[in-house]
Amino acid sequence: MSDMSDPIKSLTELGKKILSSIEDGHFPRIEIPARSTENIVFDEQTEQFILGDSRTTRDSSNSKHIRSFMQLMWIASFSKRLLESGRTSSLRDLYYSSEAFGVRFKDQAESDRLLSDLEALIEYPRESLGFFPEEHSSIYGKVIMRYTVKGYEDKEVDLTISPDGLPIGPALLSASPVRTDAKLILAVESGGMFSRLIETRCWERFDCILVHLGGQAPRSTRRLMRRLHDELHLPVKIFTDGDPWGMHIARVIIAGSANAAHIRDLAIPTAEWIGVNADDIVRYNLPCEDMNNRDLKRLDELSKDSRYLSDDWQSAIESFRRLRKKAEQQAFSRFGIDFVVDEYLPTKIQ
Amino acid sequence: MTGSASGNFRGISPAEFFYRNRQMAGFENPTQSLYTTVRELVENSLDSCEEARVLPTVDVTIQSELGRTCTVSVSDNGTGVPDENVPNAFGKVLYGNKYSSRQRRGTFGLGVTMAVLYGQISTGTPAVIHTKTAQNEGNEYSVYIDIESNSPIVKSSNPLKRKERGTTVHITLNGDLKRSRERVIEYLRLTGISTPHARITLSLDDTERYTFGGFTKKIPSLPVDSLPHPHAADLELIRRLAAKNPDLRLHEFLVGSFQQLGHKTAEKFLNFIRMDPRATIGSLDREALSYLGNSLRKYDKFGKPSATCLSPVGKESFFNAIRKEFNATVIGYSQRGPLEWDGFPYIVEGVLAISDAFEQSDIPHLFRFANRVPLLYDSTDDVFAKTLKRIPWARYKPPEISGVAIFTHFCSIRVPYSAAGKQSITSVSSITSEILSLYRELGRKLKVFSEGKKRALHSRRKLKEFSRLFNLLAKFSSEVAGVDNIPDTSRMINELFEVDSDV
Numbered sequence: 114m115s116d117m118s119d120p121i122k123s124l125t126e127l128g129k130k131i132l133s134s135i136e137d138g139h140f141p142r143i144e145i146p147a148r149s150t151e152n153i154v155f156d157e158q159t160e161q162f163i164l165g166d167s168r169t170t171r172d173s174s175n176s177k178h179i180r181s182f183m184q185l186m187w188i189a190s191f192s193k194r195l196l197e198s199g200r201t202s203s204l205r206d207l208y209y210s211s212e213a214f215g216v217r218f219k220d221q222a223e224s225d226r227l228l229s230d231l232e233a234l235i236e237y238p239r240e241s242l243g244f245f246p247e248e249h250s251s252i253y254g255k256v257i258m259r260y261t262v263k264g265y266e267d268k269e270v271d272l273t274i275s276p277d278g279l280p281i282g283p284a285l286l287s288a289s290p291v292r293t294d295a296k297l298i299l300a301v302e303s304g305g306m307f308s309r310l311i312e313t314r315c316w317e318r319f320d321c322i323l324v325h326l327g328g329q330a331p332r333s334t335r336r337l338m339r340r341l342h343d344e345l346h347l348p349v350k351i352f353t354d355g356d357p358w359g360m361h362i363a364r365v366i367i368a369g370s371a372n373a374a375h376i377r378d379l380a381i382p383t384a385e386w387i388g389v390n391a392d393d394i395v396r397y398n399l400p401c402e403d404m405n406n407r408d409l410k411r412l413d414e415l416s417k418d419s420r421y422l423s424d425d426w427q428s429a430i431e432s433f434r435r436l437r438k439k440a441e442q443q444a445f446s447r448f449g450i451d452f453v454v455d456e457y458l459p460t461k462i463q
Numbered sequence: 464m465t466g467s468a469s470g471n472f473r474g475i476s477p478a479e480f481f482y483r484n485r486q487m488a489g490f491e492n493p494t495q496s497l498y499t500t501v502r503e504l505v506e507n508s509l510d511s512c513e514e515a516r517v518l519p520t521v522d523v524t525i526q527s528e529l530g531r532t533c534t535v536s537v538s539d540n541g542t543g544v545p546d547e548n549v550p551n552a553f554g555k556v557l558y559g560n561k562y563s564s565r566q567r568r569g570t571f572g573l574g575v576t577m578a579v580l581y582g583q584i585s586t587g588t589p590a591v592i593h594t595k596t597a598q599n600e601g602n603e604y605s606v607y608i609d610i611e612s613n614s615p616i617v618k619s620s621n622p623l624k625r626k627e628r629g630t631t632v633h634i635t636l637n638g639d640l641k642r643s644r645e646r647v648i649e650y651l652r653l654t655g656i657s658t659p660h661a662r663i664t665l666s667l668d669d670t671e672r673y674t675f676g677g678f679t680k681k682i683p684s685l686p687v688d689s690l691p692h693p694h695a696a697d698l699e700l701i702r703r704l705a706a707k708n709p710d711l712r713l714h715e716f717l718v719g720s721f722q723q724l725g726h727k728t729a730e731k732f733l734n735f736i737r738m739d740p741r742a743t744i745g746s747l748d749r750e751a752l753s754y755l756g757n758s759l760r761k762y763d764k765f766g767k768p769s770a771t772c773l774s775p776v777g778k779e780s781f782f783n784a785i786r787k788e789f790n791a792t793v794i795g796y797s798q799r800g801p802l803e804w805d806g807f808p809y810i811v812e813g814v815l816a817i818s819d820a821f822e823q824s825d826i827p828h829l830f831r832f833a834n835r836v837p838l839l840y841d842s843t844d845d846v847f848a849k850t851l852k853r854i855p856w857a858r859y860k861p862p863e864i865s866g867v868a869i870f871t872h873f874c875s876i877r878v879p880y881s882a883a884g885k886q887s888i889t890s891v892s893s894i895t896s897e898i899l900s901l902y903r904e905l906g907r908k909l910k911v912f913s914e915g916k917k918r919a920l921h922s923r924r925k926l927k928e929f930s931r932l933f934n935l936l937a938k939f940s941s942e943v944a945g946v947d948n949i950p951d952t953s954r955m956i957n958e959l960f961e962v963d964s965d966v
């Protein structure tokens with residue numbers, strides 16, 4: 114719990130600052146780093162999104178600001194209670210808990226957004242404030258982690274302990290990696306592929322840690338990958354469906370998302386996308402579907418996205434555009450159940 | 464046949480006429496008659512007090528005996544009636560002193576005498592008048608009317624001391640107090656609105672007592688007699704005026720006989736109609752006089768009539784009275800005029816007010832007044848009532864506002880009543896269009912008010928909500944700071960919303 118004491122201190126200071134302003138008869142104001150798109154820039158050097166310098170002011174004397182200001186402080190108080198009691202909350206729980214305090218959010222998007230404001234304000238990610246997203250993705254591989262959560266302090270866990278993989282939750286996120294035999298982190302998009310790779314003992318064959326992303330990777334999952342990448346010096350490869358959506362799942366892990374631009378230490382610039390790309394679809398003659406309008410529109414959007422400006426990414430987009438086809442990871446099953454492990458991955462990973 | 468037929472022809476006296484047609488004057492049945500009697504007596508009292516320039520004190524008592532016989536007594540502190548006038552004033556139909564060209568309640572000497580007549584025919588009792596002027600100590604009279612000859616019969620007249628100047632009239636008649644009670648009360652209550660400086664008391668059978676009016680101590684200025692407006696110049700008026708001073712030259716005659724007709728206007732006008740300004744008025748034949756009258760009525764360059772002959776209630780007095788009597792919120796006042804109809808100057812004024820005391824309805828409830836007299840009967844024939852229905856009230860009045868009333872006052876030296884009972888005003892097109900504008904203006908004021916009210920309600924809600932949110936902010940901040948007591952925020956919030964702290 115020792116690393117949680119700092120957010121508590123920051124929160125307490127925030128509370129004191131606001132309280133003393135009220136006691137002096139001044140309406141409190143706070144400045145939050147602006148998270149609007151205009152203030153999100155793609156930093157070429159670190160190859161990830163970061164926030165610019167502009168800030169938004171919340172003035173409690175402004176009747177348009179007071180509600181969200183109050184909601185922000187409620188989240189702060191909720192967070193402090195979580196941290197002090199060593200508990201965690203899902204984002205959904207946060208949203209539902211508000212009602213009992215007379216706070217009431219319009220929808221979960223609103224409470225999520227205000228939590229992001231709080232992250233930006235006190236410069237701690239939500240996981241450090243006790244909040245975790247609902248969608249659990251999983252991890253499996255030859256790593257030993259040591260827990261720090263209450264009741265499990267110093268217990269070690271081998272991430273091959275369950276054949277289903279271990280869910281990436283608050284406990285695992287606050288655990289520290291002890292040692293590993295793995296040489297690689299392989300993140301895969303679909304649950305089906307994740308299970309397949311565990312069953313076929315791919316993790317042994319490639320000495321890899323498998324991570325199930327489950328669509329766009331949750332921030333906690335990205336955080337854990339980044340941590341394993343940093344502390345165990347493991348390269349990261351990302352294996353997704355062969356469509357614009359899969360490509361973007363990879364790109365977000367590599368370059369970060371606009372939504373989390375205020376959070377540092379999330380992007381993994383050296384991570385690599387290993388398909389399925391348009392050329393793979395052709396080369397392996399994968400069963401595929403025609404792209405629909407939504408897919409094509411998404412390609413257009415991505416081609417203009419600042420994260421895709423490099424030649425490599427532009428040509429990846431261009432290939433999809435020409436092909437106008439898409440394929441799922443599972444499509445390799447057409448060539449037999451082991452084809453991915455025996456043929457595809459070896460080529461891609463080497 | 465012819466001989467006997469011609470033998471049946473005879474003229475009838477005004478008294479005889481109204482004896483036969485008493486419903487025309489508001490004496491149709493015992494209920495209406497009692498109400499009309501009170502009304503005529505009170506109107507005379509108020510007219511007289513106006514003349515005397517005093518704050519009117521009018522006391523009305525009604526004593527009912529054996530069901531159908533009632534004695535109405537009305538006393539005032541007005542001028543009193545000079546001895547020589549008493550017999551005719553109370554015993555001769557169509558006799559009065561109010562034929563002048565200014566706003567009065569009474570009109571042509573048909574009020575109290577009808578009540579006397581009705582009392583006499585229904586109960587056989589004379590009217591009793593106790594009056595004192597500035598010149599005497601007081602006398603009491605019993606008066607009947609000789610209906611066939613329309614002349615007074617003074618049964619008795621005795622000196623009877625009266626402390627203050629003024630008049631008390633007692634009339635015993637066949638009336639139905641039970642059924643007219645409501646109307647009488649309503650009439651006096653509304654009289655207190657249109658004559659707010661008068662204090663009126665009502666006592667019914669010594670058991671019920673009411674007080675009305677007395678909302679202001681300001682006596683309105685006395686309307687003054689005015690010359691007729693040239694648009695009122697019908698042949699009869701021209702002939703009468705000409706007969707008074709037959710030697711006047713036409714130019715001088717016009718300038719001296721009419722308002723809005725100065726030397727310049729007279730010159731222009733006579734030049735325009737090609738009449739010789741130097742011709743003496745007496746020398747003009749009927750045809751020339753008729754031409755002159757027609758031309759005066761049609762010429763459109765005379766000024767608007769002067770308002771000095773009129774006495775509108777006025778915004779402040781009207782507001783004051785309505786507020787106090789109905790515990791109402793007054794929304795707006797609007798006035799049209801002075802204008803003229805057929806040459807008679809008039810003003811219409813109106814007040815729109817909201818109160819729980821008013822009927823809840825989609826269109827405003829209407830209270831009508833003419834020359835400061837409330838009009839209670841025959842509203843369906845009335846131009847104000849008819850015009851009210853032509854206004855799309857939904858446009859001005861949001862459904863959540865209820866209990867809206869409009870008070871209209873028509874004042875003129877001649878009110879176009881639809882009957883001698885003086886209960887409704889006929890539709891004269893020029894007047895109708897002014898009433899429409901008056902209503903619309905009041906409607907707009909209602910709209911502005913309701914929008915303002917919505918805004919105020921909104922801002923009150925806003926303050927409440929803001930203070931809830933701000934207090935939560937303070938509470939959560941205390942929690943985050945780890946501090947137990949939550950600071951008081953009410954002063955900050957009140958200052959922010961610029962409300963008085965004690966509200």
Ligand SMILES: Nc1ncnc2c1ncn2[C@@H]1O[C@H](COP(=O)(O)OP(=O)(O)O)[C@@H](O)[C@H]1O
Nearest residue numbers: 507511552559560569570571572573574575576
């Ligand atoms: N209370 C009163 N005080 C003074 N004068 C009165 C009073 N009542 C009646 N009169 C006189 O009697 C006249 C006749 O009254 P009325 O028949 O009601 O006719 P009107 O009021 O139309 O003139 C009035 O014009 C007025 O001169």
Ligand SMILES: [Mg+2]
Nearest residue numbers: 507569574575
């Ligand atoms: Mg009268």
